[in-house]
Amino acid sequence: MEWINKQNVLIVGLGLMGGSYAKALKRIGCRVTAIDKSEDTIKFAIDNNIIDDGTFKEENEASFVKEADCIILALYPNAAIEWVKNHVDNMKEGIRLTDVTGVKSCIVYKIQEILGDKAEFIAAHPMAGKETSGVENADDRIFRDANYIVVPTDKNTEEAILWCENLGQILGFNKVSILSPEEHDEMIAYVSQLTHCIAISLMTCKDNEHLKDYTGDSFRDLTRIARINENMWSELFHVNKEPLLKEMDLFINELTQLRNLIDKDDQEAIKEKMRLSTKRRSKFNQNNKNK
Amino acid sequence: MEWINKQNVLIVGLGLMGGSYAKALKRIGCRVTAIDKSEDTIKFAIDNNIIDDGTFKEENEASFVKEADCIILALYPNAAIEWVKNHVDNMKEGIRLTDVTGVKSCIVYKIQEILGDKAEFIAAHPMAGKETSGVENADDRIFRDANYIVVPTDKNTEEAILWCENLGQILGFNKVSILSPEEHDEMIAYVSQLTHCIAISLMTCKDNEHLKDYTGDSFRDLTRIARINENMWSELFHVNKEPLLKEMDLFINELTQLRNLIDKDDQEAIKEKMRLSTKRRSKFNQNNKNK
DSSP states (O other): OTTSSSOEEEEESOSHHHHHHHHHHHHTTOEEEEEOSOHHHHHHHHHTTSOSEEEOOGGGHHHHHHHOSEEEEOSOHHHHHHHHHHHGGGSOTTOEEEEOOSOOHHHHHHHHHHHTTSOEEOEEEEEOOOSOOSGGGOOGGGGTTOEEEEEOOTTOOHHHHHHHHHHHHHHTOSEEEEOOHHHHHHHHIIIIIHHHHHHHHHHHSSOOGGGGGGOOHHHHHHHGGGSOOHHHHHHHHHHTHHHHHHHHHHHHHHHHHHHHHHHTTOHHHHHHHHHHHHHHHHHHHHHSTTO | OTTSSSOEEEEESOSHHHHHHHHHHHHTTOEEEEEOSOHHHHHHHHHTTSOSEEEOOGGGHHHHHHHOSEEEEOSOHHHHHHHHHHHGGGSOTTOEEEEOOSOOHHHHHHHHHHHTTSOEEOEEEEEOOOSOOSGGGOOGGGGTTOEEEEEOOTTOOHHHHHHHHHHHHHHTOSEEEEOOHHHHHHHHIIIIIIHHHHHHHHHHSSOOGGGGGGOOHHHHHHHGGGSOOHHHHHHHHHHTHHHHHHHHHHHHHHHHHHHHHHHTTOHHHHHHHHHHHHHHHHHHHHHSTTO
16 A cells, blocks of 8 residues: 555644654654644654654745655644645645645635645545644544544545545544535534534533532533634634534524423424434444444 | 431332432331332332332332331322322321422422421432433442432421431432522523433434434534433423523523624634633533543
């Protein structure tokens, strides 16, 4: 496989995700370099053998880009677009780029346009994470039970799609699949962004400090993700605004319907909703026995 | 302590909760009897030494009631009220009753009125549970990390309140506290009933079977409780309708606000919400290191 050995991989943005990619890729014999704004991050990563080399100085970035056989963008969406714009001229002809961003339509088309025929960008979303951040917490075991989604457009070649799928397998993801940017963004608006909006609103709708002693598992489960990196998530919401608003409206409408059924004492309709939710959630359990 | 030894405890309704009470009380030397409509349940509980004696026949109930030094109601709210109505005449003079019901205002005052001076009802809510049900799954270890709330009214004596707090300690609850019926019902509408409504609506708002492969931990966390006993929960929603609607409106309003901030691209206001939710949720974590 193309990924094994001799690949010179450049990771741009060495946080939890970039660092975890680095660990997995070093293990299979890639030469891994990284660019990050933080001197501490680069030093830590070199000292701990997470990367082979790297730089935190803008003036050195070009030489790392020139050497790269492929590039993994592990930046926030807007920063990824900016970075590609600034460095496209230094890239080797025909290399492949991929990313780790949680939203797609807003960046895939733009990056592909910037690259033109110079290089090929094939987007991917590794649906893994931890509640901690930073390269110090990098750990490629987070990929084991997680999903990896390749998100091609019409402009992508079969070879690049396969290359990106292989990357997901090499990283150790449980399942690798393919979605269009639009399918991906609708899905992520529902299963991830909407759930974070719900968790936030559950915490902010009411002064609840005095309730700490009374919460059971359900409240804790629903609000675990209410601790949130506000810079990253406000940007993710912004760039995926249209699908997110659609899912929020769908959910608010459904919850309002349930509210009105309770208000009207329509027991049979309420039970019908509960049976549907039970049936659907049971299917999820069958798929993932351990969750 | 009054609870140790010689108490003749009657448990009415031998499900997961009644059975778990029985196990804990047998262990400290109480004589435990039970009434349940199911022959299998009573047989299983006697065969497995969960209770000392019990009946599934209505015509035998009176003799068990006459012997009881105290009674634990482990029935659905309306069934509990009915049962007390039917059996008050057979109760020993001055005994105490308690319950395990998840809603309070709707039953406490009614049961206290039915009992009059004959016996004293002191309500309690053991905030424990499992996703399984039935006496076969009874297990008093579910009380260990959980909260137990004593819910007295003006009619309750200091002695009964203390007796009920002692019961919570004996059962092995992590924390025993006191709330008024109204405080309790508002709290439970927020931390338990609203969260169940949210989980249900997340599953019912959208056909999601094809999304099984893409869900991460957040979606699974938020919908774990979407598998729901529709008979019990529709009754719980009904009897606690007023506080529940209030909390639902609060939450729907807050989520709609967040939706509108996203729509207007008000990044600073969105970040402010996120900071508040992060701060509040972090305090919850400090309180329960393991959750």
